[in-house]
Amino acid sequence: MNESRLIRHFRQILLWPLQLEVQSSNEELGNPWGILERGDSPWSRVECDVSNDPIESQERQYKEFVAFLPYVQRFLYGESRSRGGRPDDAPSDSPMLAFRRRDVTGLRITLRPGDTPILLNVAHVDLHFFFDIDVVFLKVEIQADDLPWDTALELLHRFGRAYPSGWDETGQGVHNAYRTEWLGANGEVLATSDSENRExxxxxxxxxxxxxIASHWAFLLRPLVLEHADEAGAVRYRQLEYHRMPVMAYLALDDPRSLTPEDFIHLGLINAFRPGDTLPLRDPVVAEFEARYCDDRYWTVSDSGPNTRVMCTGNTLMVVGDARSRYFRNEVHGLLAQFRHQFLLLFLIAHFHRAALLVFSDRMVDAINDLDIRDAKSQLRFRKRIRDTFEAFLRFTHRYWFHELSERAQLQGLFQRSSAHLGNDAKYQDVKEEMRDMSQYLESDTQRRQSNTVVRLTVVTTFGLIGTVAAGFLGMNLIAAADAPFGAKLGYFLAVLLTASALTLFTVAKSKPLSDFLEALAEGRVGIGVAVSLLRRVRRDPGGTGGSRAGR
Structure with a gap:
């Protein structure tokens, strides 16, 4: 074994964005994470209280906190109000909530049939929720020591697929691991993959x-349930993007300079090319790999170092460095701590932006698909859904959307690189344009309805004016019933009331053709014959919708 290519310390972090849906019959849950706070749930909320932590942990979290700009700090950690503030100005919790399950402590994975199983430690299994956004992120962090380079590449390539993309001639899933097992604290098997179950x-x-979804991933997410699964569940999820989960990796080697350019390309583009495959050298992503994806500000290729290369392709973020460097391996003060915290958060924020935008786009598509313009209830439901989505998008824009998160050049550069490769800015503009189109449609529809109402009221008022003037001119004494019995007066009153009501309702029903008739007279460009024909159309038009304005 080539010792220079042996990975002394290996970390892999998966971030899987999913869209949430709370069943209408379980709206009493309130927020979707309410189901995780029940007594039978394996999840527990991660509280941001470090007052009782060791000083080293407090220092590490302090460095994480101050690495970000103030508005990003409020997004990630919330805020407390000053003592001199208003009494009603309560402290604000973080818009992001984290839950953790501690029963899964190990991973045993067999990459290919006949391979020796690899045992890795599971550092964390977390779920991240966000206020106002129906998105959850599953975060899984695993670690191991002394992994061969080729084994690490295969692990990165195969572990982190939600389901098999196909099967080979033996019936085994391709690209995914042959067998994956979650282990408990005592080594017991908690869940096993089922990629071979093609049926x-x-x-x-x-x-x-x-x-x-493969069974071992479904196990991790419970009590959340897949959207179309047969099992009962108050909160369901569905896939947002490709089945290959975004991945981060940390690799500490004795001599990272021994890696070839092809090694770095295979690592950085682990989602695009299988380990060992011949690289298409004319492909722009390969030919321009270093310029597009590599952050080499700390890659000196010298004995004195530092020799740390960071690669970011949007869906991957890889850190390679010298295992002999104490700074690179330090979990409190060094780059390993930054990878697990600052790098993780910027990667999470970039993918959260994209996931939220995909959810907004999906909401609008679903609202359009559900719209039936012939059904009044469907129209009302459509307007409500669009307005709710528009309000949520405004809150997202002002609470979550930002382009700068740190004054530190490397953190800011990696965030910009991640967002650019994910196409977040273009997606934001697309969703914003879709929102604007929907808003304009609702405004024009409202104006159309108001215009129709004004037309009807104008027609009713105009024709009602004739009766009002006639009755006023005659002094309301057409029938001398002052001394008539009460029954006769009541009869006259009801007769007039019914007649007036019928005429009013008829006028409203025929308001459109009557409006055409009045408009034709007002314009003065039609003769008596055309005006009479328009008036006759009132009787022929059963729906009161009228036709084209033939008098024009």
């Missing part, structure tokens, strides 16, 4: 037109 995945897609 399960095929039948699920045929029935629901949606992919089925």
């Amino acid at each position: 399960k995945f095929l039948s699920f897609v045929c029935e629901h037109r949606a992919p089925c």
Whole structure:
């Protein structure tokens, strides 16, 4: 074994964005994370209280906190109010909540049939929720020591796939790991993958037109349940993007300079090319790999160092460095601490931006698909959904959307690189334009309704004016009933009331053709014959919708 290519310390972090949906029959839950706070849930909320932590932990979290700009700090950690503030100005919790399950402590994974299983430690299994946004992130962090380079590449390539993308001639899933097992504290198997169960995945897609999640990932997410799964669940999730989860990796080697350019390309583009495959050298992502994806400000290729290279492609963020460097390996003061915290948060924020924008776009598509312009209830439901989505988008823009998160050049550079490769700015503009189109449609629809109402009121008033003037001119004494019995007076009153009501309702029903008739007279460009024909159309038009303005 080549010792220079042996990874002395390996970390892999998966971030899986999912869209949430609370079932209408379980709205009493309130927020979707309410189901995780029940007594039978394996999840517990991660509280941001470091007052009782060791001083080293407090220092590490302090460095994480001050690495970000104030508005990002408020987004990540919330804020407390000063003592001199208003009494009603209460402290603000963080818009991001984290839950952790501690029963999963190990991972045993067999990459290919016949391979020796690899045992890794599970550092964290977390769920991250966000106020006002129906998105949750599953975060899984694993670690190991003394992994061969080729094994680490295979692990990065195969671990982190929500379901198999296909099967080989033996019926085994391709690209994913052959067997994955979550282990408990005593080494017991908690859940096992089922990628070889081809019938399960095929039948699920045929029935629901949606992919089925592998059993070991479904286990981690419970009590959250897949959208179309048969099992009961108050909160369901569905896939937002490609089945390959965004991945971060930290690799500490004795001599990172021994890696070839092809090694770095295979690592950085681990989602695009299988380890060992011949690289397409004319492909722009390969030919321009260093310029596009590498942050080499600390890559000196010298004995004195530092020799740390960071690669970011949007869906991957890889850190390679010297295992002999105490700073690179330090979990409190060094780059390992930054990778697990500052780098993780900037990667999470970039992917959260994209996931939230995809959710907004999906909401609008779903609202359009559900719209039936012939159904009044459907129209009302559509307007409410669009307005709710527009309000949520405004809150997202002012609470979560930002382009700068740190004054530190490397953090800011990696965040910009991640956002650019994910296409967040372009996606934001697309969603914003879609929102504007929807808003303009609602405004024009409201104006159309108001205009129709004004037309009807104008027609009713105009024709009612005739009766009002006639009755006023005659002095309201057409029938001398002052001394008539009460029954006769009541009869006259009801007769007039019914007649006036019928005429008013008829005028409202025929307001459109009557409006055309009045407009034709007002313009003065039609003769008596055309005006009479327009008036006759009132009787022929059963729906009161009128036709084209033939008099023009």
